[in-house]
């Protein structure tokens with residue numbers, strides 16, 4: 001059976017990496033095979049492109065070129081990592097995916113939505129995520145978390161954008177959820193970590209796999 005494909009989206013410091021990992025651990029504890037991956041990156045070719053994108057050296061080339069580079073990375077990621085895992089029945093959890101491109105390069109970078117959709121068609125095709133969590137925190141909260149997490153390291157290309165940029169980003173994510181409510185769900189990322197994790201788990205249970213709780217109970221039984 002084909003595995004399930006779950007993505008995590010949201011601004012900097014919204015908790016994507018934290019909750020992608022927690023969900024993967026929880027599924028693993030039920031003996032479900034999980035591939036935890038991220039974008040840009042997640043395959044050898046895509047990690048090279050990640051370096052180009054996050055270092056900021058592609059920024060002068062414009063948002064359109066950045067969108068095309070993200071698509072090139074995604075194409076390799078889909079072929080080398082995501083499709084083989086799903087075909088083997090594994091669950092794939094990806095930290096950022098197409099919605100990041102729609103928001104950062106599309107809504108905020110003014111790249112034509114038609115180009116973004118064409119790139120999605122070529123790279124992702126019918127293998128869209130089954131479920132997308134959009135973690136929502138006010139821009140100030142997310143950036144403060146990201147600053148704390150980073151310590152003395154330099155900001156990356158997107159963390160370095162202004163607070164207004166991060167506020168617009170949040171609005172663009174909300175618009176995606178409104179247009180695709182079956183795939184996407186907003187989760188308030190300000191709640192304590194355990195509360196957020198529980199909401200995510202309940203959603204997975206309800207939307208993807210009604211038997212997961214039973215499986216969990218059986219696994220916990222002595």
Ligand SMILES: Nc1ncnc2c1ncn2[C@@H]1O[C@H](COP(=O)(O)OP(=O)(O)O)[C@@H](O)[C@H]1O
Nearest residue numbers: 012013014015016017018145149189191192193
């Ligand atoms: N619900 C939460 N409450 C408090 N802090 C959180 C919560 N979720 C994540 N964090 C912390 O915020 C920081 C950023 O989280 P992270 O998962 O790295 O965000 P992202 O991957 O979205 O940038 C981390 O230090 C993490 O421990």
Ligand SMILES: [Mg+2]
Nearest residue numbers: 016017018095
């Ligand atoms: Mg992260």
